[in-house]
Amino acid sequence: MTVAEQIDEDVMTDAAMDEAEASEKSGKKGLIAGVVLALAGAAGGYFLTTSGVLPIGGKADVEAANENADSTPVKALPAVGFVDLPPVIVSVNAGDSRHLKFHAQLEVNAKYIADVEKMQPRIMDVLNGYLRALEISDLEDSLALIRIRGHLLRRIAIVTGEGRVRDVLVMEFVLN
CATH class of the missing domain: 1.20.5 (Single alpha-helices involved in coiled-coils or other helix-helix interfaces)
Structure with a gap:
């Protein structure tokens, strides 16, 4: 190079x-x-x-x-009270020994609390009768609880009188 x-x-x-x-x-x-x-x-x-x-x-x-x-003005909460219903255990028509445990409270207009408490035996009778008539297929649906609440509210309103019970609050709903 x-x-x-x-x-x-x-x-x-x-x-x-x-x-x-x-x-x-x-x-x-x-x-x-x-x-x-x-x-x-x-x-x-x-x-x-x-x-x-x-x-x-x-x-x-x-x-x-x-x-x-x-x-925006703040709305006052409505004057309501709650009536506790005793827990109910009913057998479900399934052939086997299945039970439904149900516990609820009623949301009641404040001025009618005493009246609704007096009607508690009739309310429990309606509650027991309706729950005993339920089938397993009624309870397995995803919207079962909503439908049951609506039916119970209507039946309780018939017993206590319109406008006294505002809602049914389900505290326990267990199917064994």
């Missing part, structure tokens, strides 16, 4: 190294610029949402909720 070829090769090697360093530096510059822009965008987005410029989140939601809370 001659000296001219050696110099030519060294020049090419230096040029290739300069290109590699330049592409490596530009890659780092692009990465740094991307990170800086992402951080600036995140900070700007955070500022816009928390300052209330954009109505999504932050102070804007809190202020809107406070304004709505001040302008």
Whole structure:
């Protein structure tokens, strides 16, 4: 190899190294610029949402909720009381010895609590009669409890009088 070829090769090697360093530096510059822009965008987005410029989140939601809370009058809770019914265990018509344990409370308008308590033996009679008539297929449905509550509420309303019992609250409903 001659000296001219050696110099030519060294020049090419230096040029290739300069290109590699330049592409490596530009890659780092692009990465740094991307990170800086992402951080600036995140900070700007955070500022816009928390300052209330954009109505999504932050102070804007809190202020809107406070304004709505001040302008809407608070409704008083209705005057109600609860009458606890004793737990009932009834056998279910299934051929095998399966039992239903049922415990409920009645939500009663406050002025009728004494009247409903006096009618408790009749309420228990209606409750027992209805629960004993249920079949296993009636209890296995996913909407069974809702349907049973509705039927019991209607039967209890007939016994106690309309408008006295507001709801039947099921405390325990266990099928063994």
